[in-house]
Amino acid sequence: MKKWARWKVPAAFVLVILLPVLLAALTLSQGWYEAGTRSKGHWLSQEIYLLQPLPAHQSQWRLVYLEDSGCEGECRQVPVLMQRIQSALGRNLDKLALVQLNSDAPSFETNAKLATEIKAGDLMLVDPQGLAILRYQVPTNTAQWPLFGKAVLSDLQQLLKYQRGVQ
16 A cells, blocks of 8 residues: 555656646647638638728728629629628627629739639638738538628637737
8 A cells, every 4th residue: 555655646747747748649640630620711821912901090800702703693692691791790890891802803813823812702801901811712502601601700700809819
């Protein structure tokens, strides 16, 4: 009995300190952890300034719809979806501006950087400095729009929460 009493503290140390470290290493080595799964949109790999920066006293994020000129039917209702996302923000309603851009603009056609990252028919989250942060591919089936709207709203709420901590 006395022998075990002498080893209780080192055994507890190993269990409390080393076991979580070993489990974390095992989780990472086996690929069980997926980094970056919190956001629902696609993070852009390049810096793309899609819009002009806002004045310092305005800190609105912008939800931008890159209108598809060949759009028929359901995609004409995307602005309504954007308004629903904005109204779902509740008290943060004024922290989001809605913008529609025509994809026929010359800057979309001539800029190769834009062409590789974004395409017509996408929704983009743009920060107050005009930097496009996240891209969302709008589902063609309107039955999927409620889940899509929740995904955009979730990311937007997270970004607004982070922004509140920075200011």
